[in-house]
Amino acid sequence: MTQSGYASERETTEGRVFTVTGGDWDTVTGSIDPLSNEKIVVNMGPQHPSTHGVLRLVLELEGETVTEVRPVVGYLHTGIEKNLEYRNWTQGTTFVTRADYLAPLFNEAGYCLAVEKLLGITDQITERANTIRVLFMELNRISSHLVWLATTGMELGAISMMLYGFREREYILDIFEETSGLRMNHAYFRPGGVAQDVPESAIKKIRDFLVYLPKKLKEYEDMLSGQIIWQERTKGVAVLDVTGCLAMGVTGPVLRASGLAWDLRKTMPYCGYEDYEFDVPTATTADVWGRYQVRLAEIRESLKIVEQALDRLRPGPIFVADKKIAWPAQLAVGLDGMGNSLEHVAKIMGQSMESLIHHFKLVTEGFRVPPGQVYVAIEHPRGELGVHAVSDGGTHPYRVHMRDPSFVNLQAIPAMAEGALLADVIAGGASLDPVMGGCDR
Amino acid sequence: MSIEPTSPEGANLGAPAQVPSSPQKGMFGITGTGDVSGFGGLVRPRHEVVGTPKPYGGYFDEVTDALEEAYPGFADAIEKVVVDRDELTLHIVPERLAEVAQIMRDDESLRFELCSSVSGVDYLNSDARRLHVTYHLASMTYRRRVRLEVAVPVGGSVPTVTSVYPTADWQERETYDMFGVIFTGHPNLTRVLMPDDWEGHPQRKDYPLGGVPVEYKGAEIPPPDQRRVYQ
Incomplete structure (x- = not known):
């Protein structure tokens, strides 16, 4: 390997030391005639409020026009995929949920569906488990889109939208907390079902929310849509047509805002989405405005699905019947979060030794998954979330790769922003709704 | 370079x-x-991964037949066809990957417009060609999926598909970053998730997870990759 150009290195007793001098900076600036050449290079991020986390954009500007954008990612890489290989299949949900932290339930759903497909138990998932999954995924989609509305509002100058968006999201997080014990990073979906049943109190909260949100949503739409600044900042900005989207692999609301009604819930249904009635909203403007319209409409469609899912919720088991896979404990939310229910602890410790053995084996060893590989894709709030899972027949995942929509969509920033104004980079980047936890994994 | x-x-x-x-x-x-x-x-x-005999069932026969018709080098380029868990995998000779991808995208009866995902798998100790790269293609026209898989040895190279699917750019960079597979012809093959000066390719199976032992109430818990585990 050749010596890297920007940082010299030397060996010391404490290890290798890199010296970053930036010494060529004077030659770079000195060679530019400020009168004839106004080209400047601006480093935006990784610590910048409008980059949704730790995204870094290297911008080349001429005046206020962007001539080149180079997105730099990886600042939030946490090695989730590598870590998965050292835990058993069930523990995997605890890791993947932390990837895209605004849509944790989608990460879990994608992962669980992949494991279930590997196990060949996809059609044994109980109806109640599937309905709960759909219900919670759609609530999560709403909360994710609300954060998008909030952050994008803030970045384009509507600070009040930020406060409102986060406030409404808090309602959904309360529902999640009531059910799984945690506001985020739930590890609620497990291979084979869901960790525990939805309590009646959470159902009531969801019903209240269904009445509450539409009114508020209308207020926010009234507040933003008629706003001349909002229109100026979004209409005709960061245009990416269908061809561009497909070439760059952009899916989700951005693709639908360019006119292609590609929604995996409709086109390649999973979890019983084919039985729900909802529309796939599209726009034809292919700009930030269109993406805003599509996301607002999607929140409304999700509310429809949530309502249908609530009506479909019939009492029944929430885990597959196969006791070799189903989690042995009946979990319950206690004061300190979710754990084994007291009845289950009493049973395995006091009454049934076989139950104790079974519990111990399944929790410490986990279940074996037949060797092979699968690819499962679901419709994430940001696009296609794909999980490529490989098993070697053991109790640990051999390899799990997450195709996160944020990672793929971010490639499109140069295509959307080059040649436009600097302010439009912010609007365009925000309209992709990147979440760096998912992008960098 | x-x-x-x-x-x-x-x-x-x-x-x-x-x-x-x-x-x-x-x-x-x-x-x-x-x-x-x-x-x-x-x-x-x-x-062992064994090839599946015809007929494959579902749309898999249509896809393979269409590819065979459109691509004269089918017999040389396709190592084996595997159908498992309702998914079609075409194992391809690495040098032919870009050609096959081009036809998969452009042929009227194939039309795999979207390259959904690129990822790598390290099958350590399987054979010399231990590093596998998988391309998951999706056809929006026909609502189909197919997986292209190539296997190369350590230090081996795969022709890039970025000219066919520009979206593969970052994903191939990630695969290079994590597995050290070199994509020839790639416009900018640098690390994307790990720091630029990182050594090694972390997702390889012989790359350690790392970690330090943690003391908890007097007992020392070893890092995850050194714990006693069921396999």
Whole structure:
């Protein structure tokens, strides 16, 4: 390997030391005639409020026009995929949920569906488990889109939208907390079902929310849509047509805002989405405005699905019947979060030794998954979330790769922003709704 | 620029890798006198990937027939066709990958417009071509999916598909970053998730997870890759 150009290195007793001098900076600036050449290079991020986390954009500007954008990612890489290989299949949900932290339930759903497909138990998932999954995924989609509305509002100058968006999201997080014990990073979906049943109190909260949100949503739409600044900042900005989207692999609301009604819930249904009635909203403007319209409409469609899912919720088991896979404990939310229910602890410790053995084996060893590989894709709030899972027949995942929509969509920033104004980079980047936890994994 | 393969990858960082041997032996990841369970002699063989005979069922026959018709080099380029768990995998000779991808995208009866995902898998100890790269293609017209898979040895290279699917750009960079597969013809093959000056390719199976032992109430818990685990 050749010596890297920007940082010299030397060996010391404490290890290798890199010296970053930036010494060529004077030659770079000195060679530019400020009168004839106004080209400047601006480093935006990784610590910048409008980059949704730790995204870094290297911008080349001429005046206020962007001539080149180079997105730099990886600042939030946490090695989730590598870590998965050292835990058993069930523990995997605890890791993947932390990837895209605004849509944790989608990460879990994608992962669980992949494991279930590997196990060949996809059609044994109980109806109640599937309905709960759909219900919670759609609530999560709403909360994710609300954060998008909030952050994008803030970045384009509507600070009040930020406060409102986060406030409404808090309602959904309360529902999640009531059910799984945690506001985020739930590890609620497990291979084979869901960790525990939805309590009646959470159902009531969801019903209240269904009445509450539409009114508020209308207020926010009234507040933003008629706003001349909002229109100026979004209409005709960061245009990416269908061809561009497909070439760059952009899916989700951005693709639908360019006119292609590609929604995996409709086109390649999973979890019983084919039985729900909802529309796939599209726009034809292919700009930030269109993406805003599509996301607002999607929140409304999700509310429809949530309502249908609530009506479909019939009492029944929430885990597959196969006791070799189903989690042995009946979990319950206690004061300190979710754990084994007291009845289950009493049973395995006091009454049934076989139950104790079974519990111990399944929790410490986990279940074996037949060797092979699968690819499962679901419709994430940001696009296609794909999980490529490989098993070697053991109790640990051999390899799990997450195709996160944020990672793929971010490639499109140069295509959307080059040649436009600097302010439009912010609007365009925000309209992709990147979440760096998912992008960098 | 030629990139010479460096080896052993990552072996100079931290603890030695806890590599599952193949065929996998024992049950707890330890050998010798430490294992008093009696399960130390268990051997779990690695399973061969075998080709599926025709007919494949579903739309898989249509896809393979259409590709055979549109691509004269089908017999040379396709190593085997595997149908497993309702998914079609075409194992392809690495040098032919870009050609096949081009036809998969452009042929009227194939039309795989979207390259959904690119990822790598390290099948350590399988054979010399241990690094696999998989391309998951989706046809929006026909609502179909197919997986293209190529296998290369360490230091091996795969022609890039970025000219066919520009979306593969970052994903191939990620695969290079994590597995060290070199994509020839790629416009900008640099690391994307790890720092630029990182050594080794972390997702390889002989790359250690790392970590430090943690003390909790007097007991020392070893890092995850050195714990006793069921395999």
